[in-house]
Amino acid sequence: MTAPSARLHIAHIRKAYPGVLANDDINLSVAPGEIHAVLGENGAGKSTLMKIIFGTVKPDAGEIYWNGELVHIANPHVARKLGIAMVFQHFSLFDTLTVAENIALGLEADTDMQDLIARIRQTGEKYGLELEPNRHVHTLSVGERQRVEIVRALLTNPQLLILDEPTSVLTPQAVEKLFVTLRKLAEEGCSILYISHKLDEIRALCHSATVMRGGRVTGNCDPRNETSAGLSRMMIGEELVRLRRERNPESQRNERKLHVNRLCLPKAHLFATELKDIECEVRAGEIVGIAGVSGNGQQELLAALSGEDQRAAPNMVMLAGAAVGHLAPNPRRAKGLGLVPEERLGRGAVPTLSLSANMLLSHQKVPYVKHGMIDFAYTRKIAASIIERFKVKASGPDALAKSLSGGNLQKFIVGREMERKPSVFIVAQPTWGVDVGAAAQIHAEILALKQEGCAVLVISEELDELFALCDRLHVIAKGQLSPSIPIEQATREQVGLWMSGLWNEEAPNTGASEAAHV
Amino acid sequence: MSKSMFTSLPLRLELRGAPSQRMTYLSPVIAIVLTLLLGALLFMALGKDPVAGLKVFLVDPFSSKRAISELLLKSIPLILCALGLAVCFRASIWNIGAEGQFTVGAMCAGAMLVWIDVPDHAIPGGLGLILMIIAGVLGGAFWAGITAFLRDKFNANEILVSLMLTYVAQLLLMYVVNGPLKDPNGMNFPQSKVFSSEFMLPMLISGTRLHIGFAVTIIAAIVMAVFMMRSFRGFSLMVGGMAPHAARYAGFSSRNALWVSLLISGGFAGLAGAFEIAGPIGQLLPSVSPGYGFAAIIVAFIGRLHPVGAVFGGLIMSLLYLGGELAQSRLGLPSAITGVFQGMLLFLLLACDTLIDYRLRWKQKG
Numbered sequence: 001m002t003a004p005s006a007r008l009h010i011a012h013i014r015k016a017y018p019g020v021l022a023n024d025d026i027n028l029s030v031a032p033g034e035i036h037a038v039l040g041e042n043g044a045g046k047s048t049l050m051k052i053i054f055g056t057v058k059p060d061a062g063e064i065y066w067n068g069e070l071v072h073i074a075n076p077h078v079a080r081k082l083g084i085a086m087v088f089q090h091f092s093l094f095d096t097l098t099v100a101e102n103i104a105l106g107l108e109a110d111t112d113m114q115d116l117i118a119r120i121r122q123t124g125e126k127y128g129l130e131l132e133p134n135r136h137v138h139t140l141s142v143g144e145r146q147r148v149e150i151v152r153a154l155l156t157n158p159q160l161l162i163l164d165e166p167t168s169v170l171t172p173q174a175v176e177k178l179f180v181t182l183r184k185l186a187e188e189g190c191s192i193l194y195i196s197h198k199l200d201e202i203r204a205l206c207h208s209a210t211v212m213r214g215g216r217v218t219g220n221c222d223p224r225n226e227t228s229a230g231l232s233r234m235m236i237g238e239e240l241v242r243l244r245r246e247r248n249p250e251s252q253r254n255e256r257k258l259h260v261n262r263l264c265l266p267k268a269h270l271f272a273t274e275l276k277d278i279e280c281e282v283r284a285g286e287i288v289g290i291a292g293v294s295g296n297g298q299q300e301l302l303a304a305l306s307g308e309d310q311r312a313a314p315n316m317v318m319l320a321g322a323a324v325g326h327l328a329p330n331p332r333r334a335k336g337l338g339l340v341p342e343e344r345l346g347r348g349a350v351p352t353l354s355l356s357a358n359m360l361l362s363h364q365k366v367p368y369v370k371h372g373m374i375d376f377a378y379t380r381k382i383a384a385s386i387i388e389r390f391k392v393k394a395s396g397p398d399a400l401a402k403s404l405s406g407g408n409l410q411k412f413i414v415g416r417e418m419e420r421k422p423s424v425f426i427v428a429q430p431t432w433g434v435d436v437g438a439a440a441q442i443h444a445e446i447l448a449l450k451q452e453g454c455a456v457l458v459i460s461e462e463l464d465e466l467f468a469l470c471d472r473l474h475v476i477a478k479g480q481l482s483p484s485i486p487i488e489q490a491t492r493e494q495v496g497l498w499m500s501g502l503w504n505e506e507a508p509n510t511g512a513s514e515a516a517h518v
Numbered sequence: 519m520s521k522s523m524f525t526s527l528p529l530r531l532e533l534r535g536a537p538s539q540r541m542t543y544l545s546p547v548i549a550i551v552l553t554l555l556l557g558a559l560l561f562m563a564l565g566k567d568p569v570a571g572l573k574v575f576l577v578d579p580f581s582s583k584r585a586i587s588e589l590l591l592k593s594i595p596l597i598l599c600a601l602g603l604a605v606c607f608r609a610s611i612w613n614i615g616a617e618g619q620f621t622v623g624a625m626c627a628g629a630m631l632v633w634i635d636v637p638d639h640a641i642p643g644g645l646g647l648i649l650m651i652i653a654g655v656l657g658g659a660f661w662a663g664i665t666a667f668l669r670d671k672f673n674a675n676e677i678l679v680s681l682m683l684t685y686v687a688q689l690l691l692m693y694v695v696n697g698p699l700k701d702p703n704g705m706n707f708p709q710s711k712v713f714s715s716e717f718m719l720p721m722l723i724s725g726t727r728l729h730i731g732f733a734v735t736i737i738a739a740i741v742m743a744v745f746m747m748r749s750f751r752g753f754s755l756m757v758g759g760m761a762p763h764a765a766r767y768a769g770f771s772s773r774n775a776l777w778v779s780l781l782i783s784g785g786f787a788g789l790a791g792a793f794e795i796a797g798p799i800g801q802l803l804p805s806v807s808p809g810y811g812f813a814a815i816i817v818a819f820i821g822r823l824h825p826v827g828a829v830f831g832g833l834i835m836s837l838l839y840l841g842g843e844l845a846q847s848r849l850g851l852p853s854a855i856t857g858v859f860q861g862m863l864l865f866l867l868l869a870c871d872t873l874i875d876y877r878l879r880w881k882q883k884g
Contacts, residue, residue, distance in 0.1 A: 308766045329766075347761070352760055353757070360750070360768075361764060364769075369750045372749050373750065
């Protein structure tokens with residue numbers, strides 16, 4: 001079974017948590033210079049496996065061979081010594097420190113700063129990861145921040161680089177650039193483990209793929225020879241329901257349900273984005289999308305729409321004809337607003353409360369609350385019905401929110417907000433980190449809501465998702481919103497350019513080279 | 519620097535996957551048992567018989583009807599202060615100044631009684647008591663309100679403000695018992711007159727000092743349990759403490775939570791102060807509180823920030839107070855023994871609570 005030529009070979013890895021078998025008899029081999037994809041739904045056991053390889057989780061059984069030798073990876077320190085580096089999905093950078101200072105934090109205390117700065121420049125030049133070591137991290141775009149993380153990993157001269165969902169925050173142009181870097185690394189003999197659920201990217205980049213489902217390996221393949229449909233079948237075990245978008249040309253004459261009217265908001269804090277002249281409307285029975293790389297004003301716009309930020313002038317946000325810019329979240333709910341925030345744990349739900357209690361965040365009136373007292377029996381009943389209808393994997397309405405996987409909690413929150421029968425539904429990153437099956441279900445529910453005449457606004461970084469759902473598309477960049485284009489006329493290239501804030505350019509070609517740096 | 523300090527310890531804390539719900543409630547019990555064991559060691563170190571020492575703490579306070587009534591009496595201010603603090607702490611408002619709110623409550627209630635308790639007074643006893651209680655509650659709430667105001671307007675740290683206001687309150691009390699409220703016939707002692715018996719709280723059990731304030735306290739605990747566990751208002755305060763972003767998303771105002779929890783907390787502390795001066799003390803003294811407001815912080819946490827838990831926590835803390843007093847008279851130990859036991863209990867509780875979420879691991883080499 002042992003492949004002597006493999007850089008990393010893991011055999012019969014098994015890891016059980018109470019009630020779940022996260023990894024069951026997993027085998028995987030990565031050769032030197034190979035870009036190997038690990039593909040699977042949320043909860044398939046990918047991250048557990050990566051944590052085992054990186055030494056943060058101890059397997060119950062199984063062996064790990066590193067360059068043919070049996071090794072015991074007790075902790076990340078050991079992993080780094082072997083030559084394993086990992087770039088996590090969520091960056092761990094301090095905003096107020098410079099690039100070089102951030103990188104120095106992970107190194108020995110006696111590292112020479114000047115020497116380090118030179119090494120950062122050198123590594124950057126070699127792999128096309130240009131970085132100015134003396135810039136503060138808060139001035140960097142998300143793509144640049146990821147570069148910092150990658151450079152940090154590369155400075156350890158790894159033989160194996162693990163990347164967890166690296167493209168979820170990048171523009172299409174930045175993704176291309178990242179791929180060039182990764183291919184160059186692989187040519188030099190570095191092995192790469194690439195975790196993703198984006199099938200087309202895996203097909204474009206990876207030499208081989210291990211597909212996981214329910215803690216087991218369900219397939220090995222060369223993704224270059226597979227279709228996206230074939231890969232997703234291996235991943236979720238069934239054909240994805242294709243979304244059928246009902247075109248409704250009449251919707252432009254429907255009632256205007258949400259109107260953001262020249263919304264301007266100064267920064268609320270130092271690292272916030274100023275909103276400038278945001279103009280957008282959503283009519284009944286229509287889905288409007290807002291694309292853009294995160295950190296370009298999405299959070300600020302969402303807060304101004306939800307009522308968490310009440311600094312806007314009343315008529316800057318119009319809900320069903322009423323000026324609500326100055327109102328708190330609850331009066332806006334009373335006017336028919338349902339809203340799913342981007343952060344599920346901590347904003348959309350209280351982690352340490354049960355699903356049932358979390359109903360009360362957005363259901364605060366009769367019959368949930370009578371005379372100031374909570375009707376727990378009724379609240380539980382509705383929570384249970386949402387769990388059933390949306391196929392939320394949870395032990396029941398008493399399960400704590402934090403005990404659910406991201407996708408399942410998202411299904412519950414979407415269900416909770418739909419239970420309000422909203423006339424305006426705003427959802428941010430509806431399927432971020434959600435597995436393919438759950439994403440398809442959430443998309444279908446959003447389309448059903450539109451069919452019922454609800455006005456839907458989707459804020460997302462996933463272009464695939466926006467192209468699948470929306471009737472019209474805006475792009476947000478640097479706190480400004482582009483004009484909308486009908487989805488039939490939108491192309492990925494154009495939207496990608498607009499994501500760099502270049503919709504005012506007469507000739508897009510002149511902006512192309514600049515856009516590639518973002 | 520600090521990192522290398524920690525890494526030099528042979529032990530490290532490792533996060534547990536799933537903290538045990540049962541241990542959340544067992545932790546205070548373990549802390550109490552450990553406190554008593556360490557107490558026994560302390561007695562031995564001081565050259566006393568540990569069995570006799572523990573008997574003074576654990577058995578003697580239950581030896582007679584009078585002793586038990588004293589135990590319940592002493593628990594009243596502790597429970598009342600802890601009820602309010604539990605609300606604050608659940609909302610993540612760190613009110614450390616219940617002692618000061620207690621003091622101002624006692625002072626206002628005392629001033630009210632000095633004002634109405636004059637020869638040939640026109641106000642009957644029952645009404646006088648109600649006015650006295652209202653003055654105490656408002657006084658305590660006002661004092662906590664200063665903290666709320668400074669935090670609200672200037673974002674001042676409520677821990678520091680409420681703590682410092684405690685010392686202001688104590689100096690204020692010192693001033694009034696030396697000045698406007700001083701008993702003119704009191705031979706210049708810094709204290710108010712002794713209130714007439716009709717302005718004292720009626721006794722719950724005759725022949726003891728246990729007054730009806732205990733019944734009020736138990737009712738208050740039940741009301742607060744309903745408020746915190748069943749009412750929507752209590753729920754929204756709790757969400758504000760557990761997940762501030764979720765509270766903003768839900769539309770629960772954090773200013774509202776700040777004011778409501780501090781006013782409730784101050785009101786309860788003020789009530790406790792009023793009960794003390796119209797109960798066991800019977801006049802306004804510079805030393806109205808032997809640290810009830812501070813001890814109540816420990817009581818609230820032993821009671822797991824639950825109103826019913828506060829009742830049990832208050833009884834245990836009362837036991838430590840009485841045991842400390844008895845240890846002075848029967849074992850000849852210094853009065854600091856009460857503080858030592860309180861401190862041990864707090865530290866052991868914090869240690870036990872840490873181990874709910876973390877486990878200790880010996881560090882491996884390499």
